[in-house]
Amino acid sequence: MKHKIQIKSPATIANLVCGFDILGLAVEEPYDIMTMELSDQPGLEIIHLDEYQLTTIPAENVAGGALLAMLEDVKDAPGLKLTIDKKIKPGSGLGSSAASAAGAVMAASKLLQQTFTEEDLVRYAMFGEKVASGVKHADNITPCLLGGITLIRSILPIDIVKLNSPELHITIVHPQIEVKTSDARQILKKEVQLKNAIKQWGNIAGLVAGFMKEDYDLIGRSLEDVIIEPIRSILIPGFDEVKALSKEAGALGGGISGSGPSIFMLSKDKNTAIHVETAMKDVYNRIGIDYKTYVTRLNKEGIKIIE
Amino acid sequence: MKHKIQIKSPATIANLVCGFDILGLAVEEPYDIMTMELSDQPGLEIIHLDEYQLTTIPAENVAGGALLAMLEDVKDAPGLKLTIDKKIKPGSGLGSSAASAAGAVMAASKLLQQTFTEEDLVRYAMFGEKVASGVKHADNITPCLLGGITLIRSILPIDIVKLNSPELHITIVHPQIEVKTSDARQILKKEVQLKNAIKQWGNIAGLVAGFMKEDYDLIGRSLEDVIIEPIRSILIPGFDEVKALSKEAGALGGGISGSGPSIFMLSKDKNTAIHVETAMKDVYNRIGIDYKTYVTRLNKEGIKIIE
Numbered sequence: 001m002k003h004k005i006q007i008k009s010p011a012t013i014a015n016l017v018c019g020f021d022i023l024g025l026a027v028e029e030p031y032d033i034m035t036m037e038l039s040d041q042p043g044l045e046i047i048h049l050d051e052y053q054l055t056t057i058p059a060e061n062v063a064g065g066a067l068l069a070m071l072e073d074v075k076d077a078p079g080l081k082l083t084i085d086k087k088i089k090p091g092s093g094l095g096s097s098a099a100s101a102a103g104a105v106m107a108a109s110k111l112l113q114q115t116f117t118e119e120d121l122v123r124y125a126m127f128g129e130k131v132a133s134g135v136k137h138a139d140n141i142t143p144c145l146l147g148g149i150t151l152i153r154s155i156l157p158i159d160i161v162k163l164n165s166p167e168l169h170i171t172i173v174h175p176q177i178e179v180k181t182s183d184a185r186q187i188l189k190k191e192v193q194l195k196n197a198i199k200q201w202g203n204i205a206g207l208v209a210g211f212m213k214e215d216y217d218l219i220g221r222s223l224e225d226v227i228i229e230p231i232r233s234i235l236i237p238g239f240d241e242v243k244a245l246s247k248e249a250g251a252l253g254g255g256i257s258g259s260g261p262s263i264f265m266l267s268k269d270k271n272t273a274i275h276v277e278t279a280m281k282d283v284y285n286r287i288g289i290d291y292k293t294y295v296t297r298l299n300k301e302g303i304k305i306i307e
Numbered sequence: 308m309k310h311k312i313q314i315k316s317p318a319t320i321a322n323l324v325c326g327f328d329i330l331g332l333a334v335e336e337p338y339d340i341m342t343m344e345l346s347d348q349p350g351l352e353i354i355h356l357d358e359y360q361l362t363t364i365p366a367e368n369v370a371g372g373a374l375l376a377m378l379e380d381v382k383d384a385p386g387l388k389l390t391i392d393k394k395i396k397p398g399s400g401l402g403s404s405a406a407s408a409a410g411a412v413m414a415a416s417k418l419l420q421q422t423f424t425e426e427d428l429v430r431y432a433m434f435g436e437k438v439a440s441g442v443k444h445a446d447n448i449t450p451c452l453l454g455g456i457t458l459i460r461s462i463l464p465i466d467i468v469k470l471n472s473p474e475l476h477i478t479i480v481h482p483q484i485e486v487k488t489s490d491a492r493q494i495l496k497k498e499v500q501l502k503n504a505i506k507q508w509g510n511i512a513g514l515v516a517g518f519m520k521e522d523y524d525l526i527g528r529s530l531e532d533v534i535i536e537p538i539r540s541i542l543i544p545g546f547d548e549v550k551a552l553s554k555e556a557g558a559l560g561g562g563i564s565g566s567g568p569s570i571f572m573l574s575k576d577k578n579t580a581i582h583v584e585t586a587m588k589d590v591y592n593r594i595g596i597d598y599k600t601y602v603t604r605l606n607k608e609g610i611k612i613i614e
Contacts, residue, residue: 022509153513154506159528161516190501197504197534199461202329204508205515206460209468212519221466227504 004037005111006306009103010299011088012095013170013264014139017225017255018203022152024095026143026299027170030087032099033306034063036107039079044068050086059131062097063104066128070105073120074112082107089292092174093258098140101128106145106303119158121145133181140258147302149211166214168298169273171251173242173280174262176290179235184259187231196226216252216268223253223266236261238283245279270295311344312418313613316410317606318395319402320477320571321446324532324562325510329459331402333450333606334477337394339406340613341370343414346386351375357393366438369404370411373435377412380427381419389414396599398488399481400565405447408435413452413610426465428452440488447565454609456518473521475605476580478558480549480587481569483597486542491566494538503533523559523575530560530573543568545590552586577602 010031016023039045046056046064058064063082071077082104088096102125109116116124122145126136138158142150148165152158192200206222209215233239233256246254246265250272254265263280267273273295284291317338323330346352353363353371365371370389378384389411395403409432416423423431429452433443445465449457455472459465499507513529516522540546540563553561553572557579561572570587574580580602591598 019508019512021505022512151509151512151516153509153525153529159513161513161525163516164519188501191498192501192504194495194497194499194534197499197507198328200504201326201508201511202458202460204512205326205329205458206466206468208512208515209458209470209519212471212516218460218468222460227501 002111004035004307005107006033006035007103007107008032008304008306009034009099009106010144010302012098012140012143014095014258015228015256016207017223017229017253018200018207020225020228021137021139022204023149023207024139024143025149025165026147026302027172027294027296028299029294029296030094032087032103033085034103034107035083036104036111037081038111039081041081042079044071044079045081047081047083048086049083052086052090054086054090062128062132063100065131066101066125067104067108069127070108070124074114077112080108089174091178091180093179093256093260093262094172094174095140095144095258097129097132098125098144101125101132102141102144103303104128110305118146118160122158122160143302145302147300148298151208163208164212164214165298165300166211166216169267169270170296170298171246171265171267171273171276171280172257172262172294172296173284174292175236175238175284176292177237177261179260181259184232184235187235188228189231192227199226219266220252223255225255229255232256232260236263237289238287239263241283242280245283246276249275249279251276309418311342311614312414313340313342314410314414315339315611315613316341316406316413317451317609319405319447319450321402321565322535322563323514324530324536324560325507325514327532327535328444328446329511330456330514331446331450332456332472333454333609334479334601334603335606336601336603337401339394339410340392341410341414342390343411343418344388345418346388348386348388350386351378352386352388354388354390355393356390359393359397361393361397369435369439370407372438373408373432374411374415376434377415377431381421384419387415396481398485400486400563400567400569401479401481402447402451402565404436404439405432405451408432409448409451410610411435417612425453425467429465429467450609452609454607455605458515470515471519471521472605472607473518473523476574476577477603477605478553478572478574478580478583478587479564479569479601479603480591481599482543482545482591483599484544484568486567488566491539491542494542495535496538499534506533526573527559530562532562536562539563539567543570544596545594546570548590549587552590553583556582556586558583
């Protein structure tokens with residue numbers, strides 16, 4: 001048995017425009033680095049190397065909550081020490097909590113040589129999401145664990161579908177403002193017009209078909225959200241402009257990453273993704289809001305073991 | 308130039324459970340037989356060989372309405388005589404009007420050697436649907452014209468996506484009661500709960516992915532409608548029982564065909580489809596409602612030219 005494992009746990013983009021609560025994808029960057037070691041001390045020790053001042057009390061920590069759920073099902077588990085170097089900023093809308101939760105259970109299952117199913121791992125990791133936001137959701141966890149583009153057809157019972165993952169380049173801008181997931185949820189209307197719901201599911205069907213057929217035009221046409229984005233985008237200054245200029249720069253389309261404030265755009269090639277980055281920078285430079293950008297790719301593997 | 312063309316225009320199943328207003332498929336049976344001939348008389352003559360007492364005044368006839376829309380774009384069109392032997396009962400929920408409209412425009416475009424796009428043909432045929440129900444919809448017309456399983460991502464502008472069509476056997480029961488499309492539309496609520504809309508689009512995404520991956524289990528799990536079926540099925544006596552017993556007999560799943568009253572069930576093989584037929588017959592024999600059943604297959608070609 002190895003004594004130590006080190007992994008890269010990637011950022012993820014949930015919701016995917018029309019795929020609210022059901023679709024997600026993993027990106028190559030940013031990612032957290034997590035190291036798990038067997039320890040002589042019983043129980044679970046968590047160390048954060050980053051500056052985000054996250055609690056290290058296991059039951060209150062996202063990675064800890066997920067791990068504790070898993071360890072309940074492991075007989076005679078040894079002591080574990082988890083060191084997290086978080087690069088995905090909490091609250092960015094890039095699946096920071098999912099990276100912690102999914103990374104922790106993946107690392108532990110490998111280190112302890114447990115043969116859990118993908119569904120088991122998702123279920124354990126969801127306990128971490130519950131610590132983070134009070135809600136068990138799987139649309140970041142699943143692409144983080146499995147890579148590529150994933151569909152959560154149903155959460156109860158959990159039904160995960162891995163979709164085909166065409167080559168996609170992804171540009172992300174994270175304006176340095178705070179949008180709380182709970183606020184972003186609260187402003188949504190509990191009822192939607194049937195005619196808008198029909199538009200939305202036409203687009204979702206088109207987007208899934210586009211991914212499966214690797215039909216980039218269809219992907220682009222389907223990246224339209226008539227229900228969530230019109231409401232949530234109000235919380236993100238510059239959103240409409242970023243979207244319009246990114247499409248002018250050649251992006252297939254995109255929208256709010258998770259519940260924001262990050263915005264993502266999909267492109268067919270790297271050059272376009274770089275042009276999109278320039279367009280995004282221009283918007284926030286003009287508005288005068290600090291930001292961080294990433295030009296990255298679809299991550300087809302999910303969590304990667306470094307050593 | 309040929310002087311005559313004869314085609315088989317197939318029945319279609321719209322809505323496909325969770326795919327309300329966007330998904331449809333064509334079946335091998337039943338089908339209408341339509342014969343179109345060049346005529347010395349200018350204009351359009353329509354003859355019905357069936358017993359349904361449909362009007363033969365071109366502008367008020369479904370096939371006629373579609374044809375007249377098309378002929379507006381044809382220079383120096385000759386006189387045409389269209390003979391329709393309708394086997395798909397109007398009001399069955401099996402796309403009877405779509406078969407007339409799509410069949411008419413397809414036959415005429417071939418006979419007159421016009422090179423319209425698929426989208427053009429759908430657009431013309433929708434004028435026939437408007438004659439039939441007052442609403443231009445394309446979810447029966449498209450699979451009738453193209454065959455297989457089709458997605459209408461958007462109606463304005465029209466965006467048609469042909470999905471992969473796995474081998475599917477289809478059992479249909481048509482209880483001989485009347486459900487008017489307009490009534491079936493009227494009882495729907497104009498607003499739906501967001502949480503139900505999310506369930507629905509998870510199922511639609513799953514269904515599309517299931518068709519693309521030929522994953523029959525996924526198709527079965529995704530054939531769930533939490534929005535339309537609970538309301539519309541009230542109009543169809545025996546619906547819940549037909550569904551439950553069909554699944555017990557091995558069907559993947561199914562639901563209301565179009566706006567009813569026909570009910571369809573998908574199966575992986577012919578034997579199961581036959582067992583499902585028995586289950587359906589048992590229900591309506593017990594209730595004492597006349598019915599007609601079909602055991603058929605997914606029609607991958609759509610309209611077929613006989614001669």
